[in-house]
Structure formats: structure tokens, C-alpha cells
Amino acid sequence: MPFPIARVRLWVGLFLFLQTALGATLKVLEADRLELRNEGGEEVYVLVGSPVRMERDGESLEAGRVVFNRTRKRLYLLEGVRYVDKEGREVRAESLTLDLESEDFSALSVEIRSQNLLLTGPLCERVAGAILLEKGYATPCYGCGQSVPDYAFRAEEIVLYPGDRVVARQVTLLVREEPVLTLPVLLLFLSERRPRLEVGQDEGGFYFKSALPYVADFGLGFTLLNYFQGRGYGFGVDHFGVGEAKERYFFLHTPPDTFQYRLEYALKRPELSLSALVERDDTKEKLTAFRAEAALEGDPRLRLGLDLFLDHDPTTPPPRRTQKLELEASSGLKEKEYSLAGSLALGLYAGESNPLNRSARALGPYLWAGRLLLSHTETLALSPWTGASLRGENRFRGFYYTTQNPDGEKERQVDWTTQASFGQALGALRLEAGYTRSVQEGESPFRFDALPTRRTHQLTLGVGLAQPPLGLSVKSGRDLEKGLYLPLEATAQYQDPGGSLVLTHRRGLEGEGPLETKAALSLSPRPFSFRASLRFDHPKARFDPLELALGYALVGGSLNLTHRHGLNGEGPLESRLNLAYREGEGSYTLNLRRAYPQNLTEAQATLGLGPAAYGLGLGLDGQGLRYGLSYREANLLLELSGRKTEKWQDTNLRFSLVRLEPELSLRLSGNLHLPEDPDPSFYLKDLTFSGGLDLLPPPKREEEVGLSLSGSLSYLRRPDGDTLSLKNFGPTLSLLEGETRIYFSYLLSGLRPNLQAKYVLVVDRCCWAARVAYDTEKKAFSLALLYGGQAAGLLLDEAGVHLGGVR
Numbered sequence: 121m122p123f124p125i126a127r128v129r130l131w132v133g134l135f136l137f138l139q140t141a142l143g144a145t146l147k148v149l150e151a152d153r154l155e156l157r158n159e160g161g162e163e164v165y166v167l168v169g170s171p172v173r174m175e176r177d178g179e180s181l182e183a184g185r186v187v188f189n190r191t192r193k194r195l196y197l198l199e200g201v202r203y204v205d206k207e208g209r210e211v212r213a214e215s216l217t218l219d220l221e222s223e224d225f226s227a228l229s230v231e232i233r234s235q236n237l238l239l240t241g242p243l244c245e246r247v248a249g250a251i252l253l254e255k256g257y258a259t260p261c262y263g264c265g266q267s268v269p270d271y272a273f274r275a276e277e278i279v280l281y282p283g284d285r286v287v288a289r290q291v292t293l294l295v296r297e298e299p300v301l302t303l304p305v306l307l308l309f310l311s312e313r314r315p316r317l318e319v320g321q322d323e324g325g326f327y328f329k330s331a332l333p334y335v336a337d338f339g340l341g342f343t344l345l346n347y348f349q350g351r352g353y354g355f356g357v358d359h360f361g362v363g364e365a366k367e368r369y370f371f372l373h374t375p376p377d378t379f380q381y382r383l384e385y386a387l388k389r390p391e392l393s394l395s396a397l398v399e400r401d402d403t404k405e406k407l408t409a410f411r412a413e414a415a416l417e418g419d420p421r422l423r424l425g426l427d428l429f430l431d432h433d434p435t436t437p438p439p440r441r442t443q444k445l446e447l448e449a450s451s452g453l454k455e456k457e458y459s460l461a462g463s464l465a466l467g468l469y470a471g472e473s474n475p476l477n478r479s480a481r482a483l484g485p486y487l488w489a490g491r492l493l494l495s496h497t498e499t500l501a502l503s504p505w506t507g508a509s510l511r512g513e514n515r516f517r518g519f520y521y522t523t524q525n526p527d528g529e530k531e532r533q534v535d536w537t538t539q540a541s542f543g544q545a546l547g548a549l550r551l552e553a554g555y556t557r558s559v560q561e562g563e564s565p566f567r568f569d570a571l572p573t574r575r576t577h578q579l580t581l582g583v584g585l586a587q588p589p590l591g592l593s594v595k596s597g598r599d600l601e602k603g604l605y606l607p608l609e610a611t612a613q614y615q616d617p618g619g620s621l622v623l624t625h626r627r628g629l630e631g632e633g634p635l636e637t638k639a640a641l642s643l644s645p646r647p648f649s650f651r652a653s654l655r656f657d658h659p660k661a662r663f664d665p666l667e668l669a670l671g672y673a674l675v676g677g678s679l680n681l682t683h684r685h686g687l688n689g690e691g692p693l694e695s696r697l698n699l700a701y702r703e704g705e706g707s708y709t710l711n712l713r714r715a716y717p718q719n720l721t722e723a724q725a726t727l728g729l730g731p732a733a734y735g736l737g738l739g740l741d742g743q744g745l746r747y748g749l750s751y752r753e754a755n756l757l758l759e760l761s762g763r764k765t766e767k768w769q770d771t772n773l774r775f776s777l778v779r780l781e782p783e784l785s786l787r788l789s790g791n792l793h794l795p796e797d798p799d800p801s802f803y804l805k806d807l808t809f810s811g812g813l814d815l816l817p818p819p820k821r822e823e824e825v826g827l828s829l830s831g832s833l834s835y836l837r838r839p840d841g842d843t844l845s846l847k848n849f850g851p852t853l854s855l856l857e858g859e860t861r862i863y864f865s866y867l868l869s870g871l872r873p874n875l876q877a878k879y880v881l882v883v884d885r886c887c888w889a890a891r892v893a894y895d896t897e898k899k900a901f902s903l904a905l906l907y908g909g910q911a912a913g914l915l916l917d918e919a920g921v922h923l924g925g926v927r
Contacts, residue, residue, distance in 0.1 A: 146220075149173040151186075162191040171200060176220075178206045183216075193220045201227070207282060209234040209251070211244075224248075234280060236887065237308070238262030241278070251280040258286070260308075264886030266859050271295050271887070273306065285340065307333040307340055320893075320902025325349030338362070344372060351375040365394075378402045391417050406432040407439060420451035425467075440486060442568050443470040462496035472567040479525050480565035489565050490522035507545040514538045523565045533562030533571055552582040552595070577601035589616040596629065605629035619643035619650075634658040647673040654687075663687040677701030677708075692716045705730045755779055760794075767797040772805070785811040790835075807835040819856040826854035831867060844872040860885055870897070 150173040155166040167186040174181045184199030195218040197203070203211040203218075203225075213227035226245040230253065231238070241256035259272035276290035286308040293301040318329040326349040331342050339361040346354030352375030361367025365387035372380045383398040396412040412426040425446045431438050446467030453460050470488045473480040480487065495517045502510045517535040525531050537558040544551045558576040582595030591613040597606040607626045614621045620642050626635040635658055643650040649671040655664040665684045672679040677700045684693040697712040707728035714721050720741040727734045735750035744765035751758040755778045762771035773792040779785070790807035793799070812830035819826045831849030835842065852865040865880040876897030883890045891904045 145177065147175045149175060162189055164189055171202075180204045181218075194218065195220060203227075207234075209280070211251075213244075232280065233262070236260050236263055237280075237286065239278060239280065249282045253278040253280070256288075258288070259887070261885075261887035264859065266886070268296050269294075269887070270885055272297070275306070287340070317906075318902055318904040320900060320904075322895075322898050322900035322902075324351055339367065341369075346374070348375055356380075393417065400432075402432075405436075405439070408432065420449045423448045423450075438486065440472045442472075442566075444468070457501050459499050460496070463493075464495075465491075465493040467491060469566065474564055474567050474570045476570065477531075477563045477565055479523065479531070480563075483523070483565070487523075487565060491566075492518075492520040494518045494520075509543045510541075512538075512540040519562070519564060519569065521565055525563065531563055531565060533560070533564050535560050535571055548585055548587045550584045550586070552580075552584070554578075554580040554582075554597075556580075575601055578606065580606065589614055591615070607632075607635055618645060632659075649673070665690075665693055674701055676703055690717075707733075762794075762796070769796060771796040779811075784813055786813065787811050803837065804835065805837050807833075809833045815851075818854055819861075822856050822858070824856065828852045828854070846870065846872075846875060848878070850877075 148167065150171075151167045151169040152172075153168045155168075157164040157166065165188040167188075169184065171182045171184050172186045174186070180203070181195070181197060182200070182202040183197035185197075187196040187198070188194075189196070197216045197218070198214075201211075201213045201216045203213075203216055205211070210233040211227060212231040212233075214229040216225055216227040218225040224245065224247050226243075228243060230242070230244045231240045232244070232251065232253070233239075237258060237260050239253055239256055239258045241253040244251055244253040244256075246252070254277060255274075256278040257272065257274050258278055259269040261269035261271065272294045273288065274292045274294065275288035278286060278288045280286050288306045288308075289304065291303045291306040292299050293303065293306075320327055326347075328345075328347040330345045332345075333342055334340065339359055341357060341359035344354070344356035344358065348354070354372070354374045356372030357369065358371075359367075359369040361369075365385055367386075368382070368384045370380070370382045374380075380401050380403065381398070382400075384396070386395045387393065393415045394413070398408065398410055400406075400408040408430040410426060410428045410430070414424045416422040423446075425444065425448070428443050428445070429439065429441065444467050446465055446469075448463060448465040450461070450463035452462065468488065468490050470486065473483060473485055473487050475481065497516075498512075498514045500510075500512045504510060515535075515537045519533045521531040523531050537556075539554070539556050541552070541554045543553075556576060556578045558574065560571045560574040562571075564570040577600040578597055579600060580595060580597030582593060584593035585591065591611075593611045594608065596608040598604070599606055607628050609624065609626045611625075612623045620640075622638075622640045624636075624638045626637075627633065628635055636655065637658070638653070638655045640653045641651070649669075651667075651669040653667050656662075657664070663686075665686050668683045668685070670681045678698075680696075680698045682696045684695075685691070686693050693716055695712075695714045695716075697710070699708070699710040701708045705728075707726075709724075709726045711724045712722070718741065720739065722740075723736075723738045725736045732751070732753045735748070735752070737746075737748035737750075739746035744763055746763045747761065749760040757774075757776040759774040760772070761774070763769050771794040773794055774790075775792070776789040778787050787810045788808070791805040793801065793803050793805050795802050810832035812828055814826070814828045816825060816827040829851055832847045833849050834845040836845075846868045848867040848869055850865060850867040852863055854864075855862045861884040863880075863882040863884065865878075865882075867878045867880065868875045869878065870876045876895070878896065879894045881892045889906055891902075891906075893902050893904075894900070
């Protein structure tokens with residue numbers, strides 16, 4: 121039953137059922153005709169177009185003909201198929217079948233483009249996110265405009281994994297389409313982890329660096345090999361496992377005796393979790409740390425933990441970090457109003473000794489000891505009758521050590537807290553009673569788990585009356601530890617939608633008399649708001665500063681005035697006015713501050729007009745006037761500042777410019793001294809430049825020449841002489857010879873006049889590049905090779921060629 125439809129965008133409602141049936145939304149953007157069929161009891165929808173265009177959760181699909189089998193939940197795409205997945209990989213094929221539940225697909229006569237890699241083959245399929253191509257061809261040079269790729273390979277099987285790697289088996293390498301080498305397996309990385317080779321000579325002699333990938337049944341990674349003449353070998357490996365567990369094993373030795381390694385393993389299952397880490401980095405400290413943990417999930421839960429280290433440098437004081445070997449069991453239960461959780465941890469520990477424990481100090485600054493930690497928590501929450509609530513909680517932690525105190529007893533410390541509360545509501549009246557007993561006592565030999573001594577034993581009683589808008593409450597209690605009554609605290613509150621008033625008074629019941637009286641008032645007659653707060657300390661017979669705040673809500677902004685006033689003879693302390701307002705593209709702010717004791721008045725105003733903002737700042741005190749003017753937009757900042765006493769002084773114009781465009785990458789900042797009394801000169805105080813500028817655009821034809829300026833430059837004017845500092849600052853000349861780009865850079869670094877030059881030549885074939893560099897300061901020469909798309913961009917990075925796997 122065909123439905124001819126003009127070539128227009130179809131409403132998403134055509135396939136609304138897909139969203140509910142598959143948990144994903146398939147949007148038909150463009151089609152010419154829709155047909156509804158029933159084939160063998162299966163619902164089939166056919167779309168025809170030139171082409172049919174669709175989207176599905178970040179993926180796009182195009183084809184001349186699309187068949188959707190609703191029963192099997194499959195899409196069949198025919199005639200000029202183009203499919204772009206969520207990772208941006210583009211698949212072109214004669215036909216493609218997509219399973220909408222598993223998201224697997226199969227395709228015929230395929231061309232795949234992923235980053236800078238082109239893959240072709242007669243048949244491919246995607247399973248679990250990985251694309252498998254049979255009898256395929258691949259080259260990283262497809263986007264370089266080369267008539268014949270510099271290199272490529274054919275393979276019986278090519279697997280493109282999500283992320284950044286390709287694994288091929290039974291490989292034939294091709295150079296200019298001619299076979300040169302056969303390999304059983306080949307690993308390519310599409311990210312920064314690419315093979316790197318570098319040879320050269322520095323002040324120490326000849327050196328060689330390499331980082332080459334490998335792939336095996338047990339994982340993949342990089343091998344690292346360095347040689348430094350007269351200094352020895354450096355070697356290492358950066359391995360990633362491919363099994364169920366997370367595995368990474370990194371090792372690097374740098375001559376003469378620097379080691380770095382990180383061996384990491386982690387496995388998580390519903391019933392079991394394992395993790396282990398061995399780590400050393402001699403660039404920080406010569407120490408190997410061992411951490412491991414195994415846990416059996418369930419009830420009870422069992423956990424075995426290990427945290428140790430090995431010190432490799434006997435010439436330095438030993439580290440004071442904590443070490444442990446610990447076995448822990450934990451369990452719990454919950455039954456309606458009652459819950460119980462408990463754990464038992466037994467272990468051997470090492471750490472810094474507790475400086476407050478005399479027996480621990482006698483054992484030295486660092487000690488080993490055994491410890492048993494028993495913890496349990498019980499809670500109970502009941503509502504025995506209407507209006508009543510009862511809650512109790514008991515928390516206990518007991519630490520028991522193998523060390524002894526001076527009396528010969530085993531050391532221990534206890535943290536035990538018991539709390540209970542009861543409340544009863546009788547209409548507007550509420551009665552409350554509370555009990556708390558908390559004890560922390562004993563001594564620990566370790567600093568890391570020592571607890572301060574504390575004892576609390578209290579009984580509290582309270583009564584409250586809530587009759588809106590009024591509220592009254594009174595509470596007090598008894599300190600059972602000291603045998604004293606707690607202060608009586610009375611609170612009166614009035615609250616309605618227009619404001620509130622809260623009065624609080626505390627009075628000692630052991631002859632102390634009144635202790636504290638506080639008042640807080642708030643009013644909110646819209647659009648105004650007002651707040652005031654005051655506190656009186658009776659024992660000191662002093663008021664805290666009176667705090668007043670008045671606000672006015674504007675349409676598109678606000679106006680706020682605050683004032684602090686001393687009532688003990690100090691007088692006014694501080695006043696602030698804050699205005700913020702926005703209308704259309706304009707924004708306005710004004711901040712005024714008056715600090716009375718310092719005789720300081722400050723004002724700050726800003727005006728925003730679209731992307732630009734103008735600012736004015738003034739400050740007046742006994743020393744004179746300080747001022748500041750500013751202009752700011754997205755990439756430009758200008759600030760004029762100075763001060764006026766008897767003369768105009770410290771007059772400066774600070775500027776900052778940032779431009780990020782294809783032909784210009786510029787960051788410029790500096791400070792100009794403007795004429796003033798007594799220095800009427802106009803001069804540059806400092807200047808910093810970094811970035812790059814194309815003086816001549818990159819060549820597009822062989823007869824053209826490109827010229828750019830890049831690096832960083834810093835200038836500073838000083839009384840003892842100006843300084844000029846450069847870092848890799850200089851011109852780069854670029855030429856085009858057929859499909860090859862050539863870059864030559866002359867870069868200067870150091871302080872004037874002792875500038876040192878570096879010469880860099882880069883040959884860029886897009887999918888591979890070579891760099892030759894000579895540093896006149898270090899008398900160093902190097903040759904580096906790198907494969908992969910946009911290789912020259914990495915080789916031109918003057919930070920150098922980074923070893924793969926070294927992070």
C-alpha cells in the first residue's frame with residue numbers, strides 16, 4: 121500500500137513506535153515514498169528516496185532504499201549506503217544490515233573512514249563495538265592527497281576497535297603500492313600513541329630513542345628502548361591487557377639508575393573483587409609501594425588489604441607513611457524499625473608513634489604493632505502511639521593493641537556514644553527529652569588513629585508551643601558528668617508571610633546569671649526587604665555590631681544597602697551599597713563601600729554593552745586618591761591605574777590581547793608607563809608575547825612560499841638594564857614540492873645578548889614525517905621519524921618527540 125510523499129522532511133511520528141519498542145528514537149529526515157507491507161506475518165516498512173536520510177541517537181544513515189522489519193527489529197539499507205556511527209566512523213557500502221537491538225551490523229563492498237585511516241574490503245561486520253573487515257586494505261594516507269599512498273597494507277583480517285587502535289593479522293606491507301614485507305600481526309594506534317624513532321647527538325654523545333607498538337593474545341602495548349652513549353641503556357614496556365580484568369603494566373629504566381614502574385590489576389565481579397598495585401617513581405622518591413585488596417561480597421563481607429613499601433635509598437631518612445596488613449569482616453541486618461551493622465578488623469600496622477603517648481615515644485618515632493578494631497552501630501526508631509516518637513542510637517568503636525602501657529597493661533582506646541530522644545505532640549504543645557552519653561578515652565601507640573579524650577553525659581528537656589504566627593520554646597538540661605545544670609535557653613518567634621521576629625535568651629542556672637541575648641528581625645514588604653540582627657554578651661557587657669540590611673528588588677536587577685554599627689562607643693563601622701541591573705544587552709553594576717575606622721571610601725562601577733564592558737574604580741583615604749579605568753571584551757583588556765597624592769603617581773596602562781584564528785595565534789600582554797610627575801617619560805615597562813603569526817600564507821602551489829613567526833618573547837625594563845628573553849622564537853619558512861611540504865625554522869632561546877639558535881628541518885608527507893634538528897647551545901643533533909596523519913604537527917612541537925607510554 122504505497123503512500124507517495126513529496127521530497128520534504130517527514131514528521132518524526134512515522135516511526136514513533138520505534139522509540140517505545142527499542143528505547144531509541146529513529147528520525148526520518150527526508151524521503152520520497154513510504155510503503156507499508158505484510159510479508160509472511162511480519163510488518164515491513166519501505167522508504168525510497170534520493171537519498172533517504174535518517175538519524176538515530178547520534179548516528180546518521182543514508183541510502184537510496186531503506187527496509188525496516190518491525191518484527192525482527194532490523195534495518196536493511198541498499199543503494200549508496202552511508203552510515204556514520206557515534207564515534208564518527210564513516211561506513212560506505214553497497215548494502216548494510218543493522219540490528220537495532222544489539223547495534224551490530226554487516227555490510228558488503230565496504231569503505232570505512234576513521235580519523236586518518238581508510239579501510240576497504242568486500243565484507244565487514246560490527247560486533248560489540250569492534251568492526252571486523254575480511255581481506256581488507258588500509259592506509260593512513262587517504263586524506264593527504266597522494267596519488268599513490270606512500271604506505272599501506274593488505275591483511276586477511278583487520279579489526280578496528282573503539283577508541284584508537286587497529287589490529288591486523290596476516291599482513292603484507294605496501295610501499296608506494298609495492299609489497300615489501302609480510303608480518304603475522306600488526307598494531308596501529310590512531311592517537312598520540314604512535315611509533316616513534318629518534319636518533320641524535322647531544323653534549324653527552326650519541327643517543328637513540330624508540331617506542332614501537334606490539335600486539336599479542338595476552339594484550340598490547342609499547343616497547344621502549346633508549347641508548348645514550350657513555351651513559352647506558354634505557355628500556356621499558358607499557359602493556360595493556362585485553363581480558364576481563366583491568367591490566368596495565370608500565371616499566372621504564374633511564375640511565376644511570378632511575379626506575380619508574382606501575383603494575384596495576386583490577387577485577388570486579390558481583391561476588392568477588394581483586395585489585396593490586398605496585399608503583400615506583402625515582403623522579404619523586406626511591407620507594408616501591410605495594411597495595412592489594414581482595415573482597416568476597418556477601419553477608420558477611422570479607423576483605424583482605426595490604427599496604428606496604430620498600431625504601432631503596434638508605435642515604436635518606438625512612439618515610440613515615442602508614443603501612444598495614446589487615447583482615448576485615450563486616451555484616452549487618454535491618455528489620456523495620458531496627459538496624460544493626462558491625463565489623464571486626466584484625467591487622468598488623470606500622471606508622472608514626474603518638475607523640476602524646478609516653479610508652480609509644482619510648483619505642484621510637486616509627487613503630488610496628490598489632491591492632492584489633494571492633495565496631496558496631498545499633499539504631500531504633502519507633503512511634504509507640506499517636507503524636508509520639510522514640511529514637512535511640514548506640515555507636516561503639518574499640519581499639520585494642522599489642523603494645524603495653526607503663527603499668528604493663530595492653531593499650532586500648534574506646535569511642536562510645538549512646539543517644540536517645542523522645543518527643544510527644546499534644547496539639548500545639550510539644551514535649552521533648554534527650555539523653556546523650558559520649559566517651560573517648562584511652563591511648564593509641566599510633567599517630568594516625570589517636571583520639572582526643574572527651575566525656576559528655578547530658579540529659580535535656582524542652583517544651584515548645586506552636587500557635588502560628590507565634591512560637592515559644594524553652595529547653596535546658598543537666599550535665600550528669602559535672603553535676604551541673606545546663607543553661608536555660610528560651611526562644612520567642614513571630615513569623616508570617618510579611619516578616620519574622622526571633623528573640624533568644626540564654627541564662628545560666630548555676631549562679632552565672634544571664635549569658636546571651638539575641639534578636640533578629642526581617643521584613644519583606646515587596647519589593648522591599650529589611651533585616652536587622654543584634655547580640656548582647658552579658659558576661660562581657662558588650663554588644664556585637666548591629667547589622668542592618670535593606671534591599672529593593674528591581675525588574676532585571678537588585679539594590680542592596682548594608683550597614684554595621686558599633687554600640688559600645690565605636691560608632692559606624694562599615695556601609696555598603698550594591699546595585700546590579702540588566703536591560704537588553706546592557707548591564708550595570710555599582711559597588712560603594714565606606715570603612716569608617718580607616719577613613720576609606722571605595723567605588724567600583726561597570727557598564728556592559730553587548731560584548732564590551734567598561735569599568736571605573738575609585739578609592740579615597742588619608743593617603744590620597746586611587747583610580748582605575750578598564751575596558752574589556754572577549755579578547756582585549758585595557759586597564760589604566762594610578763594614584764593622586766600631592767602628585768600623580770604610579771600611572772600605568774596594562775593591556776592584554778588574545779587572538780585565536782587559523783592564520784594567527786597570539787597572546788600579548790604588557791604594561792606602559794605614562795607621563796607623570798616626577799617622571800614625565802613614556803616607556804614600556806614589560807611585554808610578553810607568545811603564539812604564531814602567518815606573515816605569508818602556507819603555500820598551495822609549488823611556486824609559492826609561506827612564512828610564519830612563532831615562539832615566545834618577554835621584555836622587562838629594569839634600573840640596571842633592560843632584559844629580553846626568548847624561547848623558540850623565530851621564523852619558519854614553508855615550501856611545497858609536489859605532495860611534500862618542507863618546513864625550515866630558525867629559533868632563538870635565552871637572554872640577550874647570549875641567545876642560542878636552533879635549526880629545525882621538517883619533511884612532511886602528511887601520513888609520515890621526519891625532523892632534523894641542531895641545537896647550537898647543547899651542540900645536539902637529532903633525527904626523528906613519526907608515522908600517522910598530521911605527523912608534522914607533532915614533530916613541530918618544540919617540546920620534543922615524546923616516548924610512547926611515558927606519561
